[in-house]
Amino acid sequence: MAFELISGSQAAAIAVQRVGVDLVSAYPITPQTAIVETLANFDARGELGGDFVSVESEYAALACAYGAAAAGARAFTATASHGLAYMHEMIHWCSGARVPIVMVNVNRTIGAPWCLDPDQGDSLSQRDTGWMQIYCSGAQEVLDTVMQAFLLSEELLLPCMVVFDGFYISHTYEAVDVPDQKTVRDFIGPPPFEAQVKPGAPANLHGLTTGDNQIELIRGRHEAMKLAPQSFKAINSRFQETFGRSYGAIDPVIPDGAKTVILAAGATAETVRWALPKMQDTGLLQLRMFRPFPREELCSALEEHGVEKVIVIDRNCSTGMGGIFAQELRSALYGMDNQPDVQDIILAGGIDLTIEMLERIVREEKAEGHVEQKWGVDLR
Amino acid sequence: MKTDIMNHESEMLYAGHNACPGCGAALAVRYLTRALGPDLALVLTASCWSIITGMPPLTALKCPILHCPFPSAGSVGSGVRRGLNAKGQYDTTVVVLAGDGGTFDIGLQALSGAAQRNEDYMFVCYDNEAYMNTGMQTSSATPFGARTATAPYPLFKEGQKKDIMQIMAAHSIPYAATATVAFPEDMERKLKKAREIRGFRFIHILSPCPPGWGTESSDTIHLSRQAVATGFFPLYEIINGVSWKMTCQPEGKRLPLKEYLSGQRRFKQMEDVRIEALQEEVDHDWEVLLKRIEASK
Numbered sequence: 001m002a003f004e005l006i007s008g009s010q011a012a013a014i015a016v017q018r019v020g021v022d023l024v025s026a027y028p029i030t031p032q033t034a035i036v037e038t039l040a041n042f043d044a045r046g047e048l049g050g051d052f053v054s055v056e057s058e059y060a061a062l063a064c065a066y067g068a069a070a071a072g073a074r075a076f077t078a079t080a081s082h083g084l085a086y087m088h089e090m091i092h093w094c095s096g097a098r099v100p101i102v103m104v105n106v107n108r109t110i111g112a113p114w115c116l117d118p119d120q121g122d123s124l125s126q127r128d129t130g131w132m133q134i135y136c137s138g139a140q141e142v143l144d145t146v147m148q149a150f151l152l153s154e155e156l157l158l159p160c161m162v163v164f165d166g167f168y169i170s171h172t173y174e175a176v177d178v179p180d181q182k183t184v185r186d187f188i189g190p191p192p193f194e195a196q197v198k199p200g201a202p203a204n205l206h207g208l209t210t211g212d213n214q215i216e217l218i219r220g221r222h223e224a225m226k227l228a229p230q231s232f233k234a235i236n237s238r239f240q241e242t243f244g245r246s247y248g249a250i251d252p253v254i255p256d257g258a259k260t261v262i263l264a265a266g267a268t269a270e271t272v273r274w275a276l277p278k279m280q281d282t283g284l285l286q287l288r289m290f291r292p293f294p295r296e297e298l299c300s301a302l303e304e305h306g307v308e309k310v311i312v313i314d315r316n317c318s319t320g321m322g323g324i325f326a327q328e329l330r331s332a333l334y335g336m337d338n339q340p341d342v343q344d345i346i347l348a349g350g351i352d353l354t355i356e357m358l359e360r361i362v363r364e365e366k367a368e369g370h371v372e373q374k375w376g377v378d379l380r
Numbered sequence: 381m382k383t384d385i386m387n388h389e390s391e392m393l394y395a396g397h398n399a400c401p402g403c404g405a406a407l408a409v410r411y412l413t414r415a416l417g418p419d420l421a422l423v424l425t426a427s428c429w430s431i432i433t434g435m436p437p438l439t440a441l442k443c444p445i446l447h448c449p450f451p452s453a454g455s456v457g458s459g460v461r462r463g464l465n466a467k468g469q470y471d472t473t474v475v476v477l478a479g480d481g482g483t484f485d486i487g488l489q490a491l492s493g494a495a496q497r498n499e500d501y502m503f504v505c506y507d508n509e510a511y512m513n514t515g516m517q518t519s520s521a522t523p524f525g526a527r528t529a530t531a532p533y534p535l536f537k538e539g540q541k542k543d544i545m546q547i548m549a550a551h552s553i554p555y556a557a558t559a560t561v562a563f564p565e566d567m568e569r570k571l572k573k574a575r576e577i578r579g580f581r582f583i584h585i586l587s588p589c590p591p592g593w594g595t596e597s598s599d600t601i602h603l604s605r606q607a608v609a610t611g612f613f614p615l616y617e618i619i620n621g622v623s624w625k626m627t628c629q630p631e632g633k634r635l636p637l638k639e640y641l642s643g644q645r646r647f648k649q650m651e652d653v654r655i656e657a658l659q660e661e662v663d664h665d666w667e668v669l670l671k672r673i674e675a676s677k
Contacts, residue, residue: 022466025459051462055455056493063452063490067423067459070446073466075459089449197421197444197460199472204439206447208430 004178008169011139011176012078012104012162013038015146018184022050022073022191025064027057029083030116031166032106036078050074058083062090062103069099070205072195074150077101080166081108081122088126091159095130095221097206100153100193101160102146103131107266107315108166109350117350118165120266120316124290124324130221132160132228133290135265137273139174144245145288147184151235154193156224163290165315166350168267179243187242225292232289249294252301254283259306260362261285264313265325268353272313275355279362285310287325295332302333302340309341311361317348322373347376354380392417397440399432402597404587404604405506406432407561409477412504412585413441415571420473422446423460425453425487427479428513429506453478454490458499473575474501480521481511484542495551495580502574502581505544508589516592523612524661525654526646533649540661545584545618552621554579559615560586562604566615566628573617586613594645606640611666616673624672637662
């Protein structure tokens with residue numbers, strides 16, 4: 001083991017370097033810049049082992065990754081916020097084309113007005129694009145998840161987005177167990193997928209088709225994505241053997257007798273984890289995989305512990321409806337026996353979640369009972 | 381000039397494609413693929429050719445075609461080139477094919493980025509001077525005075541056609557050239573020359589469009605020839621953005637522009653004063669081009 005004091009951004013870049021990619025195409029945006037700068041430094045030292053290209057926009061970054069992946073190369077890019085929004089058309093296209101690409105998105109609020117705080121609305125607004133999404137709560141998780149995302153993406157031929165909060169994770173430093181390159185490369189292996197663009201082989205790749213064909217293609221990727229929790233589990237049991245750590249699609253920490261759990265994704269999950277000892281009879285349900293939505297895993301964890309109340313921390317808001325994780329959870333729980341009540345705490349704009357706020361949330365919930373939605377700013 | 385124009389062995393375009401009769405773009409790509417094939421990978425952005433090539437799994441071309449979203453062609457070309465290199469496939473010629481919309485308008489940013497990085501592939505624009513695949517809407521490649529679906533009579537396209545060749549020259553790319561379907565030997569020579577050059581190469585092909593321009597399908601070659609003879613679309617090449625050279629200019633005086641315009645329905649109701657204005661513009665551009673060529677000697 002070699003612990004290093006690194007940021008979440010560095011952890012993402014180191015993971016990419018350790019895995020070994022053929023192409024990194026990137027365009028800078030706060031708070032993602034440290035990822036591409038770290039990768040550029042690897043390139044400058046001749047340690048990247050692949051091609052690094054600074055392109056003229058985020059749209060170009062993903063378009064370039066698409067071309068490379070279609071030619072059979074392992075490609076990576078990273079972005080945030082407006083950059084992700086600008087990529088939107090390519091995000092759809094890549095999953096439709098079934099190219100494996102790993103992309104990191106560092107959460108940041110989308111304007112107007114300009115705001116750098118880590119609202120999750122950027123990645124969540126790409127919910128229906130056919131990409132897998134995994135949310136990380138710390139730098140170690142970022143490093144491990146980026147490595148695992150390549151395996152998952154290349155196995156299922158679906159692109160995968162690894163997501164974490166701007167600044168809270170991207171710019172804070174923690175002791176991270178950084179594996180050496182050989183161990184990682186032995187674990188990951190070369191890209192196993194076949195090139196779509198094969199010189200000498202005529203093919204009309206992703207040309208105009210009919211709705212009748214398209215529905216089958218959409219079903220194909222829906223079915224492929226449904227395999228993700230199972231594949232992720234298998235990847236993690238192998239990962240555990242090599243690296244001594246593993247993760248689930250959800251990671252529940254539910255003490256015996258806890259009837260209330262707090263569901264959180266990203267950095268807020270780590271805050272809740274720290275606050276747990278201060279809050280009696282309360283558990284944590286860390287949501288890591290958001291697409292596919294781990295419905296079965298969530299329902300069985302809640303059922304197993306007889307959870308009566310789920311308080312959802314949403315660092316996002318779908319205007320006119322509310323927090324997105326809460327909506328997804330309510331939808332997943334619908335029809336379940338002894339369906340737990342869901343309360344939604346909205347931290348839109350990426351506002352901070354303190355342990356004091358958490359204590360108040362749990363205290364008020366116990367006193368007030370059912371309240372559907374609360375705004376984080378009212379809980380300070 | 382000796383040419384293998386009737387050599388069917390090297391044909392890459394299958395019969396039975398979806399182009400309209402007399403389509404300049406179909407001819408252009410036929411010449412292009414024949415000149416550059418067989419080891420060719422094509423990146424194709426939204427344009428008439430998205431339709432011409434047919435519905436997968438069918439295909440009209442004897443090479444891989446990777447379709448991509450409208451604004452992305454320049455960047456996808458970069459990725460395919462770099463991806464093939466990563467796989468050791470350095471010898472495959474990568475060509476990005478885009479219409480005038482995917483080049484002059486929505487594709488310009490990606491094109492500029494790739495050109496500035498001097499990406500090692502060839503970008504070919506077949507220019508039919510409007511969004512023909514969607515029904516002849518104005519693009520920035522539409523000439524002054526033309527009527528389109530978004531500039532119907534009494535409206536007309538205002539402003540000049542964007543000078544894409546000057547834009548590409550300003551990027552100092554190793555090779556840029558114009559070509560058109562009436563001069564296949566000239567086109568083939570340029571494509572083969574471009575293939576041997578490393579770095580970013582740009583070919584601008586004027587492709588008459590019978591339904592869009594309002595012409596008979598049998599007029600395509602004639603119009604293409606007239607475009608050159610009038611100086612509306614001169615055939616030249618630019619090396620490294622600075623060395624300009626005319627490659628194929630018919631002998632004698634340039635034809636009056638009116639002869640080229642009068643055969644096309646899109647210019648049918650164009651007033652004389654506007655024809656004169658366009659003639660002046662063409663004359664001016666011609667003089668500028670000659671000066672550049674002279675200065676390159």
